[in-house]
Amino acid sequence: MVKTDSAFVHADQAPAPTAGPVGEERTRSRVTRLLLEHGSASAAELGAELALSPAAIRRHLDAMLADGLVETAEREVRGPRGRGRPAKPFKLTEAGRESFPHTYDGIATAALRWIVARSGEQAVAAFAAEQVAALEERCRAAMAGAGDDPLARAEALAGALTTEGYAASASTIASGGQLCQHHCPVAHVAAEFPQLCEAETQVISRLVGTHVQRLATIAHGDGVCTTHIPDPNRTNTRTG
Numbered sequence: 752m753v754k755t756d757s758a759f760v761h762a763d764q765a766p767a768p769t770a771g772p773v774g775e776e777r778t779r780s781r782v783t784r785l786l787l788e789h790g791s792a793s794a795a796e797l798g799a800e801l802a803l804s805p806a807a808i809r810r811h812l813d814a815m816l817a818d819g820l821v822e823t824a825e826r827e828v829r830g831p832r833g834r835g836r837p838a839k840p841f842k843l844t845e846a847g848r849e850s851f852p853h854t855y856d857g858i859a860t861a862a863l864r865w866i867v868a869r870s871g872e873q874a875v876a877a878f879a880a881e882q883v884a885a886l887e888e889r890c891r892a893a894m895a896g897a898g899d900d901p902l903a904r905a906e907a908l909a910g911a912l913t914t915e916g917y918a919a920s921a922s923t924i925a926s927g928g929q930l931c932q933h934h935c936p937v938a939h940v941a942a943e944f945p946q947l948c949e950a951e952t953q954v955i956s957r958l959v960g961t962h963v964q965r966l967a968t969i970a971h972g973d974g975v976c977t978t979h980i981p982d983p984n985r986t987n988t989r990t991g
Contacts, residue, residue: 775811778803782811783820783850786843791824793838812841820847856939863944872946879950886915887954894958901961902928905980908958927982930955930963931975941970952978 778801785797794808801808815821824842866874890911897907905921905928912919918933941947948968955978956963963980967973 778807779811779815782808782815783843783847786821786841787848791840791842793840795838796840815847816841818846819844820850856937859937859940860943863940875944876946876950879944879946880953882947883950883954887958889915890954890958899960901959901980901983904959905930908955926979928980930959930978930980932969932978933975935969935976938969941968945970948976 781801782797785800786792789796794805794812797803797812798805798808812821820843821841822844824840863875863878866878890908893911893914894904894907897904902921902923909919909921909930912932916934916936920931920933922929922931935941937947948965948970952963952965959980961981961983963978965976965978967975967977969976
């Protein structure tokens with residue numbers, strides 16, 4: 752029998768795995784969910800539940816093992832051991848468990864709504880500023896020796912933010928520089944509370960040493976958080 756989200760069905764009634772990358776991802780997701788539910792399972796046990804051969808399941812497990820999402824587990828053997836090598840069970844690593852959605856975003860959003868209801872919007876802005884203060888301190892330390900040029904500092908900041916999990920990059924464009932963050936840890940919460948984005952923008956401005964302009968954010972549905980950093984030489988030329 753195969754377990755689905757709604758019920759148990761016979762293996763011959765289960766949806767056939769889809770071919771191609773999408774099908775691979777779906778199968779990997781189903782393997783992950785079963786390991787989460789059962790604690791540990793062998794390739795044969797997973798294959799029986801998903802109506803796939805143990806060899807097909809092992810291919811996914813090998814890939815997940817290489818990605819650090821699963822590890823082999825010890826299983827207690829009761830009674831006399833049978834002939835042959837016992838089936839090797841697998842279990843999720845901490846990284847594998849983290850691939851599942853958490854309720855953190857929902858709790859954070861509820862907490863900020865509570866703050867607004869009792870203390871107003873300004874309290875959220877103060878909270879956001881305090882939350883990014885530690886990030887600013889770590890990035891500033893990582894940028895030591897970057898010099899005073901805003902574009903050079905933006906490049907150093909990109910490296911510091913990448914270390915923090917933002918997958919950031921910096922590039923030079925005709926009007927100055929551009930800092931891109933390809934991941935936002937608080938995107939879902941910031942969609943309702945833009946104060947989080949505003950506090951982060953202020954941190955970027957202070958760290959690069961010049962006024963910056965946010966052009967796009969993941970929280971507002973854009974693919975990348977993009978911050979424009981004006982070229983100080985162009986600014987000086989225009990105002991001089």
